[in-house]
Amino acid sequence: MKIFLKTEDEIDLMRRANRLVGATLAELGRNIKPGVTTLQLDKIADEFIRDHGATPTFKNFPNPFGEPYPASICTSVNDIVVHGIPSDKVVLKDGDIISIDCGTLLDGYNGDSCYTFAVGEISYEVSKLLQVTKKSLYLGIEQAVAGKHVGDIGAAVQKYCEGCGYGVVRELTGHGIGKEMHEAPQIPNYGSKGNGVMLKAGMCIAIEPMITMGDRKIWMLPDKWSIITRDRKPAAHFEHTIAIRKGQAEILSTFEEIENH
Numbered sequence: 329m330k331i332f333l334k335t336e337d338e339i340d341l342m343r344r345a346n347r348l349v350g351a352t353l354a355e356l357g358r359n360i361k362p363g364v365t366t367l368q369l370d371k372i373a374d375e376f377i378r379d380h381g382a383t384p385t386f387k388n389f390p391n392p393f394g395e396p397y398p399a400s401i402c403t404s405v406n407d408i409v410v411h412g413i414p415s416d417k418v419v420l421k422d423g424d425i426i427s428i429d430c431g432t433l434l435d436g437y438n439g440d441s442c443y444t445f446a447v448g449e450i451s452y453e454v455s456k457l458l459q460v461t462k463k464s465l466y467l468g469i470e471q472a473v474a475g476k477h478v479g480d481i482g483a484a485v486q487k488y489c490e491g492c493g494y495g496v497v498r499e500l501t502g503h504g505i506g507k508e509m510h511e512a513p514q515i516p517n518y519g520s521k522g523n524g525v526m527l528k529a530g531m532c533i534a535i536e537p538m539i540t541m542g543d544r545k546i547w548m549l550p551d552k553w554s555i556i557t558r559d560r561k562p563a564a565h566f567e568h569t570i571a572i573r574k575g576q577a578e579i580l581s582t583f584e585e586i587e588n589h
């Protein structure tokens with residue numbers, strides 16, 4: 329599969345799409361509290377994205393069975409790792425965690441980012457999982473510079489998370505991103521240094537560690553979307569879209585508004 333290198337003009341458009349994802353996640357963060365349903369969050373996100381002239385990329389995105397995704401964001405609570413479908417039956421409660429994955433298409437280019445939020449007060453154990461998963465994302469980004477390899481990113485994420493006693497999900501990966509939400513190459517969260525595709529300036533990729541508190545093994549639920557940990561222990565997921573550059577990657581998505589509200 330061809331890897332597209334983006335021009336500065338294209339990266340500028342990617343930055344705008346990704347800033348909108350960051351703003352959407354922040355808007356959702358302001359609404360996360362015990363008693364709120366994940367379907368309510370989906371409605372907020374859908375309206376927010378469309379009000380800003382974009383479309384939610386996830387809506388109608390096909391799964392491997394060719395079935396369209398029924399919502400505008402993924403809302404994965406506790407032991408759901410990714411692709412949790414918003415529902416009026418999922419009511420957030422104190423002590424939950426919720427990963428919200430969001431994608432927007434704005435002026436022909438994609439944004440994609442995910443943040444795991446705490447609902448009310450969470451245990452020390454779970455907050456450590458969130459902290460480690462987020463840090464592993466930034467350790468991966470540190471490796472994502474021109475001249476390094478895809479394996480350097482995965483190796484950094486894997487070493488840190490496994491060193492903390494957590495599981496690294498292998499069946500799902502990060503990805504190239506641009507005009508399509510999923511482009512080549514795949515960006516696994518495990519690997520070895522110096523292996524895989526060499527990174528070049530102008531490549532845009534999404535790095536997204538999916539980290540489990542217990543075993544890394546997962547199932548798919550009968551809804552053919554939700555991915556759940558087999559041992560039912562919680563999982564966290566953080567994602568940034570970045571542009572590869574010489575020396576240091578540029579992070580196109582942002583958690584700033586989420587964390588400074």
Ligand code: MG
Pocket residue numbers: 429430431440441442536567
């Ligand atoms: Mg995503």
Ligand code: MG
Pocket residue numbers: 440441502503534536567
């Ligand atoms: Mg992604």
